[in-house]
Amino acid sequence: MANITLKIDGQAVSVPSGTTVMDAAWELGIEIPALCQDKSLPVVSACRLCIVEVGxxxxxxxxxxxLARDGMDVRTETDRIVRYRRAILQLLLDSHPNDCLTCDKAGECLLQKYAWRYGVRFREHEGTRRPEHLDLSSPYIAKDDSKCILCGKCVRVCYQVEEERQVLAFAGRGYGTRIVADDDRTLEESKCVSCNRCVSVCPVGALTDRRAARKGRAWDLTKEVRRCRVCDYGCSFEVLKRNGRCVAVKAQPPGPGRPLCLKGRLTTELLNVPEPDAPYRKVDGKFQETSWTRALGLQGLLERLSEADGQAER
Structure with missing residues (x-):
């Protein structure tokens, strides 16, 4: 594939034909802000933060x-662009709950990061805000619609799996648009299998990992990446440590051919966290606390091993 050369903020860069301007900027170490972009997901250009000027x-x-073109002259931080980005961020904050001090996503939230970068603050107003709609029916995922920015990353990543596991979708219109599970059911009532794909890509605190909640702030934790051993996919998980002690496990975004699953996540947690929280499994549409043997699907195997050991001793 032939290379093309363009300028971004006055710096020349050579990239393969078909490269986006955002990716070309990354080659120069220039971070163009974005809330909805993910290299593993279809491009939707929903957040509009990544706008640039082309000569x-x-x-x-x-x-x-x-797409980058030969001879392009791109600007990423002009006064006009900054003005537009501030306006977009202000609109998002105007609809967002002001609870950054206690939000589990603090320190890792992209909305928080870019609001700080462009000096945008919460403000009092009498306009409409996104309604409070907190779903804590799942012991694995917390869903807070009041923090959702409708980037759609959770919907797109959910639709990468086989059809029977696809759960999340957009519902409603205009300002009333929401992300729903199935036909607007709770996560417990829906066919969600708690794989945490959606949690791993959410840029804000709309979808968070309940088993990692309150285990430590982002700046208090160190992270080690571990590969799951349950199957050949080898999904990646972050083992979170506080003061040198493993306290939780979080799923990393799924890579190509790596689907993520609850069994792999729980296995990684059991192998790395000295005092893991009790596991749950869904029985007849309801979550029930269960044993690790049942949660990991080992009941039949252990029973058969016991039988085999008994037969060997006779």
């Missing part, structure tokens, strides 16, 4: 979808 055009364009 010779008055139109602002989204760098996540704009």
């Amino acid at each position: 010779g055009s008055r139109k602002l364009q989204t760098s996540c979808s704009l």
Whole structure:
């Protein structure tokens, strides 16, 4: 594939044809802000934060979808762009609950990161805010619609799995749009299998890992990446340590051919966390606390091993 050369903020870069402007900027160490972009997901250009100016055009364009062309002259931080980004971030904060001090996503939230970067603050207003709608029916995932920015990353990653496991979708219209599970059921009532794909890609605190909640702030924790041993996919998990002690496990975003599953996550947790929380499994549409043997599907295997050992001793 032939290479092309363009300039971004005055720096020349050579990239393969078909590269987006955002990825070309990364080659130069330039981070163009984005809330909805993910290299493993289809491009939707929903958040509009990644807008750039291209020489010779008055139109602002989204760098996540704009393909680099030979001779391009791109600007990523002009006064006009910064003004637009601040306006977008302000609209998001105006609909967002002001609980960053206690949110489990603090320190890792992209909305928080970019609001700080561009000096955007919460403000009092009499306009509409996203309604409070907290779903704590699952012991594995907390879903808070009031923090959702409708980037759609959770929906797109959920639709990468086989059809019978696809759960999340957009519902409603306009300002009333929400992310729902199945036909607007709770996570417990839905066919969600708690794989945590959605949690791993959520850029804000709308979807969080309940088993890792309150185990430590992002800046108090160190992370070690471990590969799951349950199957050949080898999904990646972060083992979270506080003061040198393993306290929780969180799923990393799924890579190509790595689907993520609850069994793998629980196995990784059991092998690494000295005092893990009790596991749960869904029985007839309801979560029930269970044993680790049943949670990991080992009941039949252990019973058969016991039988085999008994036969060997006779």
